[in-house]
Amino acid sequence: MLSEEPEEQLPKENGQKAMDRADRRLSRRERESRLLVKRSEDYDVFDNVFDVPTLMIINDLKDDGVIHQIRGSLAAGKESKVYTAIAPDGTLRILKIYLTVSAEFKKRLQYIAGDPRFSDIKPGSRSLIAAWARKEFKNMLAARAAGVRVPRPIAVKKNVLVMEFVGDSEGNAVRPLIESKVTSGDYRQVIEQVTILYQKARLVHADLSEYNIFKTDSGIMLFDFGSAVDVQHPNSKQFLVRDVMNVNRFFEKRGIEVLDAVQAVEKIKGENK
Template structure:
């Protein structure tokens, strides 16, 4: 039996299992139909795998839908809330943009150039980047598992309602929040040794008064040649946003040196 036939047979078996046991979504059939319509068979197999491994116990509705992925709310067997991010596998334009952030990363020397292969690598890259920031103590979702184009993380929010984005809610004390955020960026650079590369008010959540950084799939190792231009862009974005909130931001060049550990104090 060829690998393709094996996959087809396994998929058919899993589909029968779903029909017989109603495994996928307990009490959420309408949402399951939406998932079936949007995602392909191999993605569904990945979801089944995570369910059978007890990584996910309950799979609920969409909390965010974008051009690249959808994020669902779920629960683990202990009732802890999960964010389940599923990347689309048929977005050719998205695929083109991914490669510039994968090439040159020593962690991913052999990448299948098919759209599916690149997206699977992209998912793995986000998982590994989250592991780095977790180890460094950065405020970010904690990585739990990944399978193919599916990434499971801790959910930032409560009762299925995600924490607001920085662009959606003004911090009570913008100056204090700015200080907390640049300390997170410094932790990412000096401890996790990665640069976010797309940091803005669109991928920073506000939760219990602290910044939570997410969407780190494009983040690059500080050893990568492009990392220096990316950290400059991150600093510029941060200062630009908080400047609009009338925060007395630090000089961009001085802040970048401090973030990189090249100076001990900020003026």
């Protein structure tokens, strides 16, 4: 679900001592929340994900009836970690937690600068990360309203974004294109989805690749909208060209015939009529 490539797993500590150390780090509030999946791999990343402010947000989401329990880890990247969660009605949801300790967000200012929706950002990494989560949520709402196939955004609070789970009833998530067999029809669908995004939602994805385009039963679906910018953004054309080149490069490697990049951009913008 993420465009970021998975991080290397941290080395595991062995034995009961490691578990005891992890348990001692949990505050009473954290233990009472009973939301964490107590598996060794979760303890390894505990300090990077579930700090006290994030745990308080998760508790708020639980109190609001958005989620009931975190089920387990789904994906990890430099900027965020993704978990499956169970809703109060038993359905699955996705919990995307942006890492408050990540330095990667400083590189993302170019995607927020100039966007009037986020002119109130205060100095500091937490404010930037909260704005990024809010930006992704709003972009997903706009894309979905325009008819783009994206996961349904459900809630956002500070550095935590909740969206619908896309996968089977066993909790197996849909796979990105990088892990799927692709056809020329898939390529056409990607161009169609990007065209709808541009012409109807007035957005450019700006981070599109085979890692955040997914093949579902209902067709191609786009994920990861944190970088998406309005078409009036000064760098929107540059971002669109990069998106097209990323998509073309992937499909060409798979032996699929693609449009010329210039032609594809014109088609997406509606300039080749």
